[in-house]
Amino acid sequence: MLLLLDGVSLRYGAQILADNVSAKIERGDRICLVGRNGEGKSSLLRLIAGRVDPDAGEVVRASGLVMATLEQELPADCPDSVYQYVAEGLGPIGQVLAGYRDTPSAELQAKIEAGHGWDLLPRVDSVLDRLGLDPEESVADLSGGWQRRAALARALVTEPDLLILDEPTNHLDIAAVEWLEGFLDTYRGALLFVSHDRALAQRLSRTVWDLDRGYLRVFRCQFERYQEEKEKLLEEEARNEALFDKKLAQEETWIRQGIKARRTRNEGRVRALQGLRRQREARRTQQGIARMSLDSGEVSGKLVAELSNVSFAYPNEAPLIRDLSFTLMRGDKVGLIGPNGVGKSTLIRVLLGDLEPQSGQVRLGTKQQVAYFDQRRDQLNPELTVLDNVGQGRDSVTVGGKSRHIMSYLSDFLFTGLKARTKVGALSGGERNRALLAKLFSQPANILVLDEPTNDLDVETLELLEKLLLDFSGTVLLVSHDRAFLDNVVDSCLAFEGQGCIREYVGGYADFIRQGGSFEQESKEEKLSESKGKPKPAEAESPQVKKKKLSYKLQRELDGLPALIEQLEGEVNAIETEMADPAFYQQEQARMQERLNLLADKQSQLEVAFDRWSELEGGDE
CATH class of the missing domain: 3.40.50.300 (P-loop containing nucleotide triphosphate hydrolases)
Incomplete structure (x- = not known):
């Protein structure tokens, strides 16, 4: 240990x-x-x-x-x-x-x-x-x-x-x-x-x-x-809290009955009610989940931007964009991927008409309303409160055609009371990101430009943001190094493959890799790793490699694994069934934690058994 x-x-x-x-x-x-x-x-x-x-x-x-x-x-x-x-x-x-x-x-x-x-x-x-x-x-x-x-x-x-x-x-x-x-x-x-x-x-x-x-x-x-396991626990907790609250409400109704009921009431029941009240006061309510919403504003033209043989370079520097032809349509969700400094932000400015290319043509669509999420959070004044940054002196904001009081709107992003009146400079990284999202979503937009929006956000907020972007009817340009986020949100990727070459790939980052995509920086680092003797990730075994014959001892181990896996699966299912009973969460904390630890241990043993079965079945030893 x-x-x-x-x-x-x-x-x-x-x-x-x-x-x-x-x-x-x-x-x-x-x-x-x-x-x-x-x-x-x-x-x-x-x-x-x-x-x-x-x-x-x-x-x-x-x-x-x-x-x-x-x-x-x-x-x-x-x-x-x-x-x-x-x-x-x-x-x-x-x-x-x-x-x-x-x-x-x-x-x-x-x-x-x-x-x-x-x-x-x-x-x-x-x-x-x-x-x-x-x-x-x-x-x-x-x-x-x-x-x-x-x-x-x-x-x-x-x-x-x-x-x-x-x-x-x-x-x-x-x-x-x-x-x-x-x-x-x-x-x-x-x-x-x-x-x-x-x-x-x-x-x-x-x-x-x-x-x-x-x-x-x-x-x-x-x-x-x-x-998966945490979601089950939270669902069970919510069910038990609902049952507890229902019982408390019934007892509160009983204690408030008329004179006759009060004369005959049971003192033990009164003490039990007082215990229920103390339990309810001691409950630690889980932090709320942000309730974000987007106002897609006026519908933009069907065409957002069309680039024909576009090239761009800053003075005395190598081209960042070389001979790119690309069409961005309303509703497209596009990820821009590549190493830092290759020109992702520059391409966004060209797509939105903020920069003129040195060669080629850019045709822009109509009725464009752009909201920009900057990873440097420059749109937030650290000396002002969240309320002042987002409200900008307004008492209300209009979202989805409906007027909302600014404090009510901020509560959707988990800024309530004192937190809403806290200076942005005193917030954590995740809270600053939520504040910037609140400011961004308080204005109508049909084109969202998001530059590294996932930094510091917890998993629940990440998953909510993913759902929000999937439901958004407008156009999304997303710069992100979060591979799971890209896979879950975008329809296609513009990959910066080096020396100004930008190529479109259908799907997210995993699809980019599957289609053979790579970055110039990766190949350079691969050579570096070989010359320096660094360990390389294990490559998948070639299908032509002959499967090795197992020794008698290992074959016996392999033969016994299915029964062990079946036994462990039965033990895991038994504990999960026990947890599904509302009474499970009424027992002492120590006993409940003991059973949770046992479940985790059995699940770990099951994972190891599956891994070992795959290892031996493949003849790796």
């Missing part, structure tokens, strides 16, 4: 972030921590990393445990060289090593020898080599994806037993996200991470920690299975 949370509680003001939380991290664990925006995920990570202390309970760490954290924020303004930045992950001795590398001296040599620094020197060189980083480059000059690599190298140089990652894919392009995902998939230490990227969560996680209203539930399964 690496780490144990033993009855840990943590508060922030009046908000309960963790209430008597108990969980453990073992060697090799891959844990995805999930929860709504503002539930306290980052605070729990800081607690585990030892940066804050619990208000109650204890965090027990294994002797000699080495932890490292990959922060959300990139080291954008760091003036150091990559070598200095990475070496400083080792602490003071790393600074000395970096200084000696730049300017050797007897004094620094003595400090290195006293701190056994020569033993650490190969670590720095090794991790730089593995991640393909140039030690001489300035960190400030790196792109976002390479800054993320440098930050990862700084964490890995300590050779951590537990690597903690907080939204590691934010602001990375698809190529960088896929590289990071592949690297972490081969990482041998324990992982604990928070991510809104559902594709990454599904690939990397083997266990899910669900933080909900201060309670932490452990699901020993992959992310998609967790989502």
Whole structure:
């Protein structure tokens, strides 16, 4: 065991972030921590990393445990060289090593020898080599994806037993996200991470920690299975709360009956009613789900934009768009995909008529009303409140032809009371994104331009936004590096394949890959990975490869797996049937958690059995 949370509680003001939380991290664990925006995920990570202390309970760490954290924020303004930045992950001795590398001296040599620094020197060189980083480059000059690599190298140089990652894919392009995902998939230490990227969560996680209203539930399964189980739990909770509220209402009616009833009432029943009232007061209601709606405004012309042999380049720079012909029609939902800096925003400006191409023709449609979601959130004034940013002095907004009071409208985006009057600069990343969506959707539009709208949003809000865009009758231009979001929303993709070449692919990102699409940056990084000796993702076995014959021992194991799988499926079904009974949620919390843990354990064993069956059936051993 690496780490144990033993009855840990943590508060922030009046908000309960963790209430008597108990969980453990073992060697090799891959844990995805999930929860709504503002539930306290980052605070729990800081607690585990030892940066804050619990208000109650204890965090027990294994002797000699080495932890490292990959922060959300990139080291954008760091003036150091990559070598200095990475070496400083080792602490003071790393600074000395970096200084000696730049300017050797007897004094620094003595400090290195006293701190056994020569033993650490190969670590720095090794991790730089593995991640393909140039030690001489300035960190400030790196792109976002390479800054993320440098930050990862700084964490890995300590050779951590537990690597903690907080939204590691934010602001990375698809190529960088896929590289990071592949690297972490081969990482041998324990992982604990928070991510809104559902594709990454599904690939990397083997266990899910669900933080909900201060309670932490452990699901020993992959992310998609967790989502199914969590939905069942919430449905059952809603049913039980409805039954409880009905009983409370009946007892309240009884206590308020006439004089005769009050004279003869049962004192035990009165005490029971008082207990019900206390239970209801103590209930922690789940944070509401945003109720967004879009006003598609006046119907635009059938044609939105038609590009014929269009090329564009900024002065003294290589072409961003080369000989592109493309037609955008009303109702199209198009994803723009490619590495950062290839010209996605430029193409949007050309499509909307804001930029004139150097060659080719652009024909624009009529009656266009454009709403633009900027990933830099420049449309929000951080010094003004959410109310002032969205309302702009108005008491009401018109959505879908109906007038709404501004406070009522903001409550749809989970900004009520004090939160609506909070300055935008004090909001979390997910809350700022919701505020920008509220401002964007308060105006009629038949063309939506969304530049990285998914950063920092929790899964529930992401799924709601997906549904909203699918139901939107207007045109959508979506720049996103969230592969699942693209797959669920867009009808086609414009892929920036390098050197100004832009090609349209039908479907989402998975369809782009299936049709053989790739980015120039990916092929360059593939060569880099081969030259540096980095591990490459396992490729699918060729159908011509002959299946190996299993040994007697392995064949016996394979023969016994169907019965084991059937037994485990029966045990899982039995516990799920038990959970479907409303009485399940009336028992003590400890007993209920014990059964939930058993279910998670059986589901994990079932997953392992299925994986082993597939492995042996394929003759892999």
